[in-house]
Amino acid sequence: MSEHDPLTVYQVSFGMLARMRYWQRVIVCVGLWCALASGASANERYAAFVVDAQTQEVLHARNADAPRYPASLTKMMTLYMLFSALDAGDVSLDDQLLVSPEAASRPASHLGLEAGDRIRAEEAILALIVKSANDVAVVVAEHLSGDEARFAGAMTEKAHELGLSQTMFKNASGLPDPGQVTTARDLARLAYALHRDFPQYYHYFATEDFTWQGRRYHTHHGLLGRVEGVDGLKTGYIRASGFNVAVSAERQDHSLIAVVMGGRTSATRDAHAQSLIESAFTALEGQAQSLRLASLNVPRLNPIREERILTAELTQVSAPREMGSAAGGAPAVTIESVAPTLYTEVPPPSFDPRYAWSLQVGAFGTQAAAQARLETVRHQVGTPLTTAGFETESLQQNGRTLWRARFTNLAGDQARVICTQLAARGESCFAVAP
Incomplete structure (x- = not known):
């Protein structure tokens, strides 16, 4: 991890600074500001956003509205479109989706599908979430809209209906395209919409393993099964975007959505996302404690x-x-x-x-x-x-x-x-x- 990586700098303890003498805080803060400025210029891909999924209260925002490449977080929108079709009865989970030569040509990450193969809709869902399969994304796009370009247009239109005003889709997979952009805030809105509109399908985002033709694939989502309360959603990476992740998590009566974009590695991305989640839950619990004190001890x-x-x-x-x-x-x-x-x-x-x-x-x-x-x-x-x-x-x-x-x-x-x-x-x- 670079010492000038914003994901490192942002995790300096506010409490540590508060306990220092004044002159010590000045020295540390000036040094950290220089590191932050240097890191920001070196990593202009960074953005983060955390929101209380119940109250819509913004808990954290850094570069939240700056344009960023979504990479495979694009597939969250592809899944939204597929869930919509399932909900409308246009597709069933057992439908067999045909693989075209165009779909089969997509580079990794993929299942290695060949033209003429078929994949069940439910298997396509799991392949998109767990394997982040680019070939499967095109299969879904072609099944729903005829070709990927029309599907990308429909994705963008639906995104704007959902309030993702700074988002534009050019393909179904998140493979590099300079016109395919979004923001951390927009992706959090999309994650919220997936949970709100399709609770019957949301459990798929917690899937850690998927088997296709005898081969077992494990999720890229490093926080699943490791951080308490994390129950989805998706990771993504292309060189232009860095390492991205969208996370949903629930503990007791609190639920959060967090988005981190531009990590230098998957490990630094996950560590930063975990730090934001832990801090947010701690603060929300502090709020609850304050309210309990008010109700119990005050005339x-x-x-x-x-x-x-x-x-x-x-x-x-x-x-x-x-x-x-x-x-x-x-x-x-x-x-x-x-x-x-x-x-x-x-x-x-x-x-x-x-x-x-x-x-x-x-x-x-x-x-x-x-x-x-x-x-x-x-x-x-x-x-x-x-x-x-x-x-x-x-x-x-x-x-x-x-x-x-x-x-x-x-x-x-x-x-x-x-x-x-x-x-x-x-x-x-x-x-x-x-």
């Missing part, structure tokens, strides 16, 4: 008074504080960016009581959730927080550990104004006096 008073009591209960702040909270319950946890945005903090170089205020934006059951909250608020507020420090501080509350999320090195007026801005968005915070 049902008017919303403003309830917010005061909940905040005090969770944080036990001994310093004077000023409220700037919106009406409502516990602070919501979102993670517009699970992997940290790297930036250089520039707080005043020496102690100045004018900049000794803090801004607390929540207290959570996990450090990851607190870190995610800081990252979200920084994205929401923007410039007013560019000179702020940040910290996640642990405290013991009723026998358990909570993590406070705070911005530091702020002036009192600045902290109050930011709280007002957050309150206008329905977010919770309070300013902590020195």
